[in-house]
Amino acid sequence: MSAREEFVSIYRETLPVLLIALGGGLASGVILENLLASVERFPGLLVMVPVFLATRGNVYGALGGRLASGLHQGLIEPRFSWDERLVNAVVASFVNGIGISIVIAVLTRLALAVLGWESAALWEFLAIMLISGVLTSTVLIFGLLLVLFGGYEAGYDPDNLVGPIVTTLGDIFGMLFLVFAVTLVGVMP
Amino acid sequence: MSILSTNDSLGSWSARSIVSTMFPLLIVLSIIVLAAGITLDRAEALLEQYRVLAIMVPTMVGLGGNLGAILSSRLSSRLHLGVATFDVRDTGLWANIAAILALAVTVFTVLAIGAYLLGVAFGIAIALPTLLFIALVSGISTAVIAIVCSFGATYASYRLGVDPDDLTIPIVTNVVDVFGMLIFIGVSWLVLGL
Numbered sequence: 001m002s003a004r005e006e007f008v009s010i011y012r013e014t015l016p017v018l019l020i021a022l023g024g025g026l027a028s029g030v031i032l033e034n035l036l037a038s039v040e041r042f043p044g045l046l047v048m049v050p051v052f053l054a055t056r057g058n059v060y061g062a063l064g065g066r067l068a069s070g071l072h073q074g075l076i077e078p079r080f081s082w083d084e085r086l087v088n089a090v091v092a093s094f095v096n097g098i099g100i101s102i103v104i105a106v107l108t109r110l111a112l113a114v115l116g117w118e119s120a121a122l123w124e125f126l127a128i129m130l131i132s133g134v135l136t137s138t139v140l141i142f143g144l145l146l147v148l149f150g151g152y153e154a155g156y157d158p159d160n161l162v163g164p165i166v167t168t169l170g171d172i173f174g175m176l177f178l179v180f181a182v183t184l185v186g187v188m189p
Numbered sequence: 190m191s192i193l194s195t196n197d198s199l200g201s202w203s204a205r206s207i208v209s210t211m212f213p214l215l216i217v218l219s220i221i222v223l224a225a226g227i228t229l230d231r232a233e234a235l236l237e238q239y240r241v242l243a244i245m246v247p248t249m250v251g252l253g254g255n256l257g258a259i260l261s262s263r264l265s266s267r268l269h270l271g272v273a274t275f276d277v278r279d280t281g282l283w284a285n286i287a288a289i290l291a292l293a294v295t296v297f298t299v300l301a302i303g304a305y306l307l308g309v310a311f312g313i314a315i316a317l318p319t320l321l322f323i324a325l326v327s328g329i330s331t332a333v334i335a336i337v338c339s340f341g342a343t344y345a346s347y348r349l350g351v352d353p354d355d356l357t358i359p360i361v362t363n364v365v366d367v368f369g370m371l372i373f374i375g376v377s378w379l380v381l382g383l
Contacts, residue, residue: 010259018256163255
C-alpha cells in the first residue's frame with residue numbers, strides 16, 4: 001500500500017468511529033455540565049471525575065484488548081459461555097474496576113487533605129465511587145461482550161471496535177451513573 | 190504468530206495474574222490522572238462562567254485518547270506483523286501521523302460546531318470562532334502529544350519485550366487525559382482572558 005493510500009484508508013475507516021465517540025463525548029459533557037450543580041454539596045467531587053472516567057478506559061480497554069486478542073488467536077469463542085478464560089477475564093476486570101474505585105475515593109480524599117482544600121467526607125466519596133463503579137462495570141462488561149462478539153461474527157476486526165466502545169460507553173454510562181450515585185448519596189441522611 | 194504473543198498460556202488468563210499485573214499500574218495511573226482532576230477543580234470558576242466549556246471537557250480528552258489509541262494499536266499491529274522499523278524514512282509511518290493529524294483537524298472542528306449548537310440550544314453559547322480556535326489549538330496540541338507518546342510507548346514496550354497491546358493504550362490515554370485537560374483549560378484561560 002502506498003503512503004497516500006494508507007493515509008486515505010486510515011482517515012476513511014476511523015472517521016465514523018471518532019464521530020460516534022464525539023457524539024458520546026458531547027452527551028457526557030452535557031451530563032458533566034449538570035453535575036457542576038452538585039459540586040457545592042460535595043466539595044472536591046470534580047477532582048474525582050477525570051480519574052474515574054480514565055480508569056473505566058484502563059480497566060475495560062484492557063479487557064477489550066484481551067478479548068480481541070483471544071478471539072483472533074481462537075482462544076475464546078464469540079459467545080456467552082462458561083469458558084474458563086472468559087470468566088477469568090471478566091472477574092479480573094470486575095475486581096480491578098471495583099478495587100480501583102475504592103482507591104480513587106481514598107486517594108482523592110488524601111490529595112484534598114494534603115492541598116488543604118475543602119472536601120466532602122470519605123464515606124461520601126466511597127459510596128459515590130462504589131455505586132457508580134459497580135453499575136458502570138456491569139454495563140461495560142456486558143456491552144463489551146455483546147458488541148465484540150456481535151461485531152466479530154459480522155466480520156469486523158475486534159481491535160478496531162474496543163477503543164470506541166470503551167470510550168463511548170464508559171464516558172456516557174460513567175457520567176450517568178456518577179450523577180445517579182451523587183443524587184443517591186445526596187439524599188442519604 | 191509472533192514472538193510477542195504473550196497470551197498463549199492459560200496462566201496469563203488467570204484472574205489472579207491479570208489483577209496482580211494490572212492493579213499496581215492502575216494505582217500509578219490514577220495518581221497521575223488526579224493531577225488532571227485537580228486542574229478541573231481549580232477551573233470550576235471558568236467552567237461555571239462559560240458553561241459550554243464544561244460540555245467540551247469529556248470530548249476533548251476522549252478524542253485525544255481515541256486518536257492515541259488508534260495510532261498505538263496500528264503501531265503495535267505493525268510490530269506484531271514485523272513491518273515496523275522506527276525509521277524516519279518509512280513513509281508508512283508518516284502516512285499514519287498525517288492521517289492522525291488530519292483526523293484531529295476534522296473532529297475538533299466538528300466538536301467546536303457541536304458544542305456551539307448545544308450552547309445555542311441551552312442558551313449558554315459563546316462565539317463560534319472563539320470555540321473553533323480553542324478546540325483546534327488545544328486539540329491539535331493534544332494530538333501531537335498523543336502521537337509522540339504512542340511512538341514512545343510502543344518503542345519502549347518493543348525494547349522491553351512487553352506485548353505493546355497490554356501497555357501502550359492505558360499509558361497513552363492517561364498521558365492524554367492529563368495533558369489534554371491542562372492544555373484545554375490553559376488555552377481557554379488565555380483566549381477568554383481570565
